[in-house]
Amino acid sequence: MPRVITPEIIEASFKGFKTAYQRGFASSTSLYTSLATVITSTAREEVYSWLGDMPKMREWIGDRRVKQLSAKGYSIRNRTFEMTVGVRREDIEDDSLGLYAPRFEMMGQSAASHPDEILFELINKAFVSACYDGQNFFDTDHPVGPEGAQVSVSNMQAGAGETWILADFSRPLKPWVFQRRRDYNFARKEDANTSDHVFMRDEYLYGVDARVAAGYGFWQMAFGSKAELTSANLRAAYTAMTNFTDDEGRKLNIKPTHLIVGSGNLFKARDLLLPAQIGATTNVDQNLVSIIEAPMLQ
Structure with a gap:
């Protein structure tokens, strides 16, 4: 005879599922916090009017020069995501819940890795998607300089290979932004035997949802290339980034x-940057930058 499903049994089931979910969430290693500045959002859409105006000290002569927020109007709209698992009523009655533990653990891993999916969805479109200045994030024609005297600056190399990206992660604002409006939340929909869904479908629902988004920060903080990953191309990208200036012609350091x-x-990068010698010659590129392996990068 199946056991009677009581509120206590429902509560115990939920705690067990949540424990499995949290175990999976904790076991997943994500990249997004290393690559993107995490911003707490308080609205449906956030407007980043200050992008394009990287602050820099100047000698104080005369009155202060007030840095106004640029009227770029770059905005990031939050998106809503969900993932739901149904648990059959018979499985709770028959105390067969151990079968669901791996599924809820996988749900936790999926939720933890989701920010990376959102971020790399953005990064993989960076050669064809606009950032705050109206140009593609990786582009040859970023306008830099005072109004009427702007020049085009490139932060990309063309090619037909797999993308590689050189980035400066030493600043408070990273090249990309991950925006969090509502964090990933594990929840349930059930009330013993009175739930409408249980009555109609004979199953209990558990799920996770979130409101998040990703966007572009300062293009100057990253250089994208589809050219072959060679010492010459890496050095060219490195040199280009160190020469980036603000609109007043001052280097951004x-x-x-x-x-x-x-x-x-990955192995090309390791061959370039890790050995002390290449052949019988000292490798002057050794440890020039650190390597981040990003399997989602295309």
Whole structure:
């Protein structure tokens, strides 16, 4: 005879499922906090009017020069995501809940890795998607300089290979933004035997939901390339980044810290940056930057 499903049994089931979910969540290693500045959102859409105006000290002569927020109007709209698992009533009656533990653990892993999916969905479109200045994030024609006297600046190399990215992660604002409006929350929909869904479908529902989004920060903090990952191309990208200036012509003091590569470029990156010697020659590129392997990078 199946056991009677009481509120106590429902509560115990929920705690067990949540424990499995949290175990999976904790076991997942994510990259997004290393690559993106995490911003707490308080609205449906956040407007980043200050992008394009990287602060820099100047000698104080005369009155203070007030840095106004640029009227770029770059905004990031939050998106809503969910994932739901149904548990059959018979399985709770028959105390067969151990079968669901791996599923809820996988749900936790999926939720923990979801920010990376959102971020790399953005990064993989960076050659064809606009940032705050109206140009693609990786582009050859970023306008830099005072109004009427702007010049085009490139933060990309063309090519037909797998993308690799040189980035400066030493600043408070990273090249990308991960926006969090509502964090990943594990919840349930059930009330013993009175739930409408249980009555109609004979199953209990458990799920996770979140409101998040990703967007572009300062393009000056990253250099994207589809060219072959060679010492010459890496040095060219590195030099270009160190020469980036603000609209007043002053260098931004950018120094690349990391090379982001997908699986296809991982061993090329290691061969370039890790050995003390290449052949019988000292490797002057050794430890120039640190390597970040990003399997989702295309």
